[in-house]
Amino acid sequence: MTRFVFNTAATLDGFLADPDHSLTWLFDVAGGTPDAPEHADHFGTFLEGIGVTVLGSSTYEWLLRETGALQDPAAWTDAISGKPAFLFTSRDLPVPDGADLTVVSGAVEDELEAIRARAGDRDVWLMGGGDLVGQFADAGSLDEIQVSVAPVTLGAGQPLLPRRLGADRLRLSGVEQRGQFAHLTYRVGA
Numbered sequence: 001m002t003r004f005v006f007n008t009a010a011t012l013d014g015f016l017a018d019p020d021h022s023l024t025w026l027f028d029v030a031g032g033t034p035d036a037p038e039h040a041d042h043f044g045t046f047l048e049g050i051g052v053t054v055l056g057s058s059t060y061e062w063l064l065r066e067t068g069a070l071q072d073p074a075a076w077t078d079a080i081s082g083k084p085a086f087l088f089t090s091r092d093l094p095v096p097d098g099a100d101l102t103v104v105s106g107a108v109e110d111e112l113e114a115i116r117a118r119a120g121d122r123d124v125w126l127m128g129g130g131d132l133v134g135q136f137a138d139a140g141s142l143d144e145i146q147v148s149v150a151p152v153t154l155g156a157g158q159p160l161l162p163r164r165l166g167a168d169r170l171r172l173s174g175v176e177q178r179g180q181f182a183h184l185t186y187r188v189g190a
C-alpha cells in the first residue's frame with residue numbers, strides 16, 4: 001500500500017534551510033549530498049520505492065535555481081530523480097519543457113487520490129517544505145518521517161515540521177549513523 005514518506009536532511013535544531021532558503025550549511029558538511037558514499041546506497045534504495053514526489057514552491061524554486069532546469073530541461077529529470085512530481089503553488093510558476101510536473105493548489109485532501117494514482121504501488125516522497133508536509137499530516141496522510149540530522153545549528157530558518165505531533169503519534173523505528181549524519185526513521189500514527 002502506498003505510504004507518504006517525508007525524507008529530508010535537517011539541522012540539529014530543526015531547520016530545512018536557512019532564513020534565505022540557502023542549503024550551503026548542508027553542502028558544507030562532509031558527505032552533505034545524496035550521492036556522497038555514506039548516503040548513495042540508502043538513497044538509491046529509497047528512490048526505488050518511490051513512485052511520485054511532492055514539493056512546495058520554495059523547494060521547487062530552489063531546485064530550478066540550483067540546476068538551471070529552465071534553461072536545460074534535462075536537468076529537471078536529475079533534480080527530481082526521474083520521478084513525476086506534484087508542485088503545490090498558488091502562483092503561475094515557469095515549468096521546464098517536458099517536465100512531468102502536475103501543478104496543484106489548495107487543500108491537500110483534494111489531491112490525495114491523484115497523487116496515490118501516480119504513485120501506483122510505490123510510495124510518495126514528500127520532499128518538503130515543512131508546512132506542506134504538515135498539511136499532509138493534518139490530512140492523515142503522513143506515514144513515515146526519515147530525517148538525516150546534520151551536525152549544524154542555524155538558530156533560525158525554514159522549519160522541519162511546524163506541527164505538534166506527540167509521542168502518541170511518533171514511533172522511532174530506525175537509527176543509523178551515516179558519516180556525520182544521524183539518520184532517524186519515525187513511523188507516524190493517527
Ligand SMILES: NC(=O)c1ccc[n+]([C@@H]2O[C@H](COP(=O)([O-])OP(=O)(O)OC[C@H]3O[C@@H](n4cnc5c(N)ncnc54)[C@H](OP(=O)(O)O)[C@@H]3O)[C@@H](O)[C@H]2O)c1
Nearest residue numbers: 009016017021056057058059062088089090105106128129
Ligand atoms: N534540507 C533539505 O533536504 C530540504 C528538503 C526540502 C526543502 N528544503 C528547503 O527548505 C525550504 C522550504 O521552504 P518553505 O518552508 O517555504 O516550504 P515549501 O513547501 O517549499 O514552499 C512553501 C510554499 O509553497 C506553496 N504552498 C504550500 N502549500 C500550498 C498549498 N496547499 N496550496 C498552494 N500552494 C502551497 C506556497 O507558496 P505560493 O503559493 O506562493 O507558491 C508556500 O509559501 C526551501 O528553501 C527548500 O529548498 C530543504
